Amino acid sequence: xxxxxxxxxxxxxxxxxxxxxxxxxxxxxxxxxxxxxxxxxxxxxxxxxxxxxxxxxxxxxxxxxxxxxxxxxxxxxxxxxxxxxxxxxxxxxxxxxxxxxxxxxxxxxxxxxxxxxxxxxxxxxxxxx
Amino acid sequence: xxxxxxxxxxxxxxxxxxxxxxxxxxxxxxxxxxxxxxxxxxxxxxxxxxxxxxxxxxxxxxxxxxxxxxxxxxxxxxxxxxxxxxxxxxxxxxxxxxxxxxxxxxxxxxxxxxxxxxxxxxxxxxxxx
Amino acid sequence: xxxxxxxxxxxxxxxxxxxxxxxxxxxxxxxxxxxxxxxxxxxxxxxxxxxxxxxxxxxxxxxxxxxxxxxxxxxxxxxxxxxxxxxxxxxxxxxxxxxxxxxxxxxxxxxxxxxxxxxxxxxxxxxxx
Amino acid sequence: xxxxxxxxxxxxxxxxxxxxxxxxxxxxxxxxxxxxxxxxxxxxxxxxxxxxxxxxxxxxxxxxxxxxxxxxxxxxxxxxxxxxxxxxxxxxxxxxxxxxxxxxxxxxxxxxxxxxxxxxxxxxxxxxx
Numbered sequence: 001x002x003x004x005x006x007x008x009x010x011x012x013x014x015x016x017x018x019x020x021x022x023x024x025x026x027x028x029x030x031x032x033x034x035x036x037x038x039x040x041x042x043x044x045x046x047x048x049x050x051x052x053x054x055x056x057x058x059x060x061x062x063x064x065x066x067x068x069x070x071x072x073x074x075x076x077x078x079x080x081x082x083x084x085x086x087x088x089x090x091x092x093x094x095x096x097x098x099x100x101x102x103x104x105x106x107x108x109x110x111x112x113x114x115x116x117x118x119x120x121x122x123x124x125x126x127x128x129x
Numbered sequence: 130x131x132x133x134x135x136x137x138x139x140x141x142x143x144x145x146x147x148x149x150x151x152x153x154x155x156x157x158x159x160x161x162x163x164x165x166x167x168x169x170x171x172x173x174x175x176x177x178x179x180x181x182x183x184x185x186x187x188x189x190x191x192x193x194x195x196x197x198x199x200x201x202x203x204x205x206x207x208x209x210x211x212x213x214x215x216x217x218x219x220x221x222x223x224x225x226x227x228x229x230x231x232x233x234x235x236x237x238x239x240x241x242x243x244x245x246x247x248x249x250x251x252x253x254x255x256x257x258x
Numbered sequence: 259x260x261x262x263x264x265x266x267x268x269x270x271x272x273x274x275x276x277x278x279x280x281x282x283x284x285x286x287x288x289x290x291x292x293x294x295x296x297x298x299x300x301x302x303x304x305x306x307x308x309x310x311x312x313x314x315x316x317x318x319x320x321x322x323x324x325x326x327x328x329x330x331x332x333x334x335x336x337x338x339x340x341x342x343x344x345x346x347x348x349x350x351x352x353x354x355x356x357x358x359x360x361x362x363x364x365x366x367x368x369x370x371x372x373x374x375x376x377x378x379x380x381x382x383x384x385x386x387x
Numbered sequence: 388x389x390x391x392x393x394x395x396x397x398x399x400x401x402x403x404x405x406x407x408x409x410x411x412x413x414x415x416x417x418x419x420x421x422x423x424x425x426x427x428x429x430x431x432x433x434x435x436x437x438x439x440x441x442x443x444x445x446x447x448x449x450x451x452x453x454x455x456x457x458x459x460x461x462x463x464x465x466x467x468x469x470x471x472x473x474x475x476x477x478x479x480x481x482x483x484x485x486x487x488x489x490x491x492x493x494x495x496x497x498x499x500x501x502x503x504x505x506x507x508x509x510x511x512x513x514x515x516x
Contacts, residue, residue: 016237018273
């Protein structure tokens with residue numbers, strides 16, 4: 001499990017008084033940096049290897065500006081050309097949101113999905129929930 | 130169908146060169162203002178009536194900074210205490226992303242979901258796909 | 259003068275109930291696309307030619323989610339290696355914010371500022387306030 | 388001095404490959420939470436006491452996605468109804484941006500600036516650079 005602490009920002013709240021729902025995907029993506037590093041060790045965008053194909057978020061409880069938050073990230077499964085992550089957002093003992101993100105292993109030059117290389121597969125599998 | 134034009138911004142791109150995936154939920158939420166107005170005619174947050182419970186996005190094609198975009202929004206269905214929207218993001222004749230968003234009709238003072246009032250239900254149903 | 263219409267989004271408000279102050283620079287940058295096009299006609303980032311060196315914003319009145327907004331952009335002056343923009347944000351007849359942005363003409367490969375080419379200078383000067 | 392660590396996010400980069408310039412004001416505002424807490428100890432927006440009147444940022448060096456960052460925040464001066472903050476963004480030993488933010492002590496109900504109360508003034512002055 002990868003844990004990423006989040007300090008909520010005023011700019012991430014909305015007029016209804018809580019963290020805006022569009023911020024949760026931003027925090028979840030922020031929690032994927034160590035996953036991205038498995039695929040692109042230098043994190044340089046010219047070597048970027050993933051493209052998102054699906055994102056799903058269940059909003060379970062309101063997320064507050066006033067409390068620190070924690071994003072937890074796991075690998076749910078690794079397919080031939082894609083992999084899926086499980087993600088949770090916590091504030092204290094409150095599970096505020098739960099999501100999945102499915103990426104394809106992508107060659108931006110060829111503009112096509114490619115099989116996940118064996119060593120990347122092994123690295124991803126070490127984060128299986 | 131509600132159509133909302135979008136002029137992409139540099140700040141919405143990312144290092145991989147296209148519109149960042151977390152921006153699509155922001156544009157989709159931007160396309161819901163006329164839906165929010167059905168529930169809260171003055172759009173004042175103290176009268177806000179909805180809370181998001183699920184968001185799902187399929188990313189179908191890359192979204193480019195260089196082209197104007199269009200968000201299309203429909204009501205997919207209206208339940209007892211909730212309703213679901215269908216959303217599409219287009220650039221020219223390219224369908225870049227497709228999503229759903231499910232909201233509950235929510236009383237922020239009582240902090241609980243409530244039945245969708247009959248007149249709101251009728252207004253929502255006029256936008257059924 | 260370049261005019262860029264803005265439809266405020268819920269995600270751009272904050273808990274104090276209005277458009278968050280960090281959104282104004284985002285809207286102002288959104289108003290610079292036609293300026294960027296003068297420098298990079300295809301708007302491709304591999305041909306990007308500017309780097310921001312200073313931004314200043316005066317917040318004059320609250321900016322509301324409920325009203326459409328308009329960004330107005332002018333060229334204030336063109337120097338040897340840099341140029342400065344004047345920017346205003348309006349809602350109806352209310353001037354909500356006023357800003358300046360100074361860019362250098364930048365070669366990202368050489369990583370250095372360079373003189374503004376004569377034809378770019380002429381194009382910029384056609385937008386002088 | 389208040390220090391706020393920042394883990395850059397992919398969504399905060401732009402097509403030119405670095406952290407987008409509009410993100411720096413967002414990070415700087417994120418660094419002001421402990422200042423906001425001096426004015427509104429429970430950080431509840433219904434008790435919010437500040438309104439931004441000016442923001443200025445000098446961009447000194449490119450800010451990279453690949454490195455952790457640090458925001459440093461000081462009080463520069465406290466006036467009768469306003470106060471000014473000094474802010475710096477660092478990556479390692481590189482000073483990437485430097486800014487100021489001027490707030491008025493604001494009564495949102497009366498919609499007017501008011502004198503900074505003596506105890507708030509003392510608390511702010513303890514953070515003078």
